Amino acid sequence: MSGLACALEFKKNGYTPVIFEKKSELGGCFTGIWLRMFTKHFCDPINYIKKTYSLDIQPLNRLNKIIMKFPNKQVYVSGNLGYIMNRTSDKGSLENQIAQQTNIEVSFNSDIKVEDIKNNFDYVIVASGTHTPAENLGLWTNTSIFHTKIAQVKSNFKPGVCTVWFNREYANHSFCYIIPKTSSVATLVQVLDGIPKDKHNLYWDKFLDMEELKYEILEIKDITHYSGFVYPMQVDNILFTGNAAGLTDDLIGIGAYNAVISGILAARSITHNLDYNAIMSPYRKDIIKIHEFRKALNTFDNHDFDMLASFIGAPIIKQMIYNNPFFKIRHAYPLARGYNWFRQYK
Template sequence: MRVAIIGAGISGLACAHELERHGIMPDIFEQQRRVGDPFNHVAVVLQILHRPVKDQLKDLRENYHISLRPASVLKKITMHTPKVTGSVYGNLGYLLLRGQSENAVTSQLLKQVKSPVYYNTRGDYEKLAREYDYVVVATGGSEITSILGCWEDVSLNWVMGSTVLGSFDPNAMMMWLNTEYAGNSYAYLTPFNRKSASLVLVASNANREEIGYYWKKFWEVEGFDYKVVSLWDLEHNSGFVYPHQVGNILFVGNSGGFLESFLGFALYSGIVSGVLAARSIARGWDYESCLGQLVANSKYSITLRRLLNRMTNKDFDHLVALLTTPGIKQLVYNTNLDFIKTSAVVLDFVERVKTLWPGKTVTGREKWKREI
């Protein structure tokens, strides 16, 4: 069987690895001259996002045969809003290197793959769909999915990030929620080590012209005195995808809508979607049916994103005060309660009850949004 994978990122390489386990050697097309983001940063895998899975790296190893070495274990998250600062502690997830270094996630994945990667080669999905039995779209973007009519935008963001020098706890991350510079998204700091860290601002509904202004505001409001050693920016959008397969073309990773809309994370679900696409190709399974849990999680995160989109700074203050209240923080962060699903289900219920209130009319679009 001949399979082409467009994109040697996280989901494309995970897909190739699983195909190889089934005796299929795909051809991988990568437009860059090497794998990995062209800048270094530190990604987080947050335990709270993927429950009931307790340890995502263990789950990837045991159920998807992908081994990843983290840079460190995440033991502390400090959240800042304009008026509240609170921390949570425990086994909260992992920090992983991104970029092109030897220990970056994509480099680690590439070492586990034997299939040929054709670098400096843009994959033309129409041509490949004619030449191969299957084409897996793993481009990290929505272009092909949109052309094929399967993509609906959910959250549009512009991101600016930097490597900064200072003094950091390698097991701790910081987050900031403040509409003054992040809109309804957020900013975060994740350490490479004790001396350097990634500082990233995700600004909702911003564009390239505006992001510099928000970045300046972020530094002014928070009063950082870190030394900046590199700076980058990019567009970062999430969307809802349906269906996930058109003819012999399958969508995985960000292209498959697996960048969750709540916080914009995709490492774990991107890898899982790549493996599931490979299994459905190799075993003749229906891809859409394999995706049940991942798609359900995407829907929950869209519900929570809709809530965040309506929040003010005052709401953020209340939220962080609540999440870091003794008792509640243990329940949310130190048990295996499926917080994302539970909150989404409760919110959805509240929304539905509101629509039953006399005088409240529901537009067709609101109804559709509620259903996705």
């Protein structure tokens, strides 16, 4: 997605990029969300991208409600929380929406190594969604590795309403969630950290069993996701964007908005001769701040998760956070840092 957004911006400025794609089609295998609390700018993320960069993105739905199920408590938040986005290979997916506006041919089935092409092009934008290109150049600091099981499931769903589950017994320090694509199809995801590979299926079965989820499973995939920091984000003629630049947070894995923006800014930094490392610095700093929350969650047991439920479910917190367009998760960073400091010396 960051690569396509980058290509679109190049084209607008009169440059013709070449797009290489490893797979045979665009798009992924899930329905995702854009959470306003996690996006950098204070205004509506879709409007921001449209007004600032003339990129038109259509969501599947507004995200109106999130139900959070903790081991012994349940909390819900509602309001203008963000958007539900199609990230499949459908025509309407975000990737295909951007590709249609780009109108540049994609060279499919091209598994590219940066080293092999860096001398053949003026610039190489690494938008591979993987950590290895930055790691190979010694620019990657790993923070977390998540194993995700992604299932497309069939049942009856309320569009615009997502559910998240937290429970050490089947998600360790991470979580599971469901996001409806339509009223009959949804993406059900389990995110696991620190559990050996041979136990993943056991944890998945435990999740379905404990939560009594009896959906018809249409498709299921396993993906390993690496989170980390990248610095610098440009070395010589190589620029890193999106997930390859470590721009997906490791608290809940939100990264699509940063992917689009970083792709556009990578192109702008070249067409307008700007310092890419400097313009990406605020985004990188946000990811580092959000990582403090991940560190806190990694110490939680089920009792702590229930305490968290009481905290985020308190009416004053609900009012201050979810219905406040000016509140961003990064603003609560001192709280997470203070908690981690306290835990360290307890």
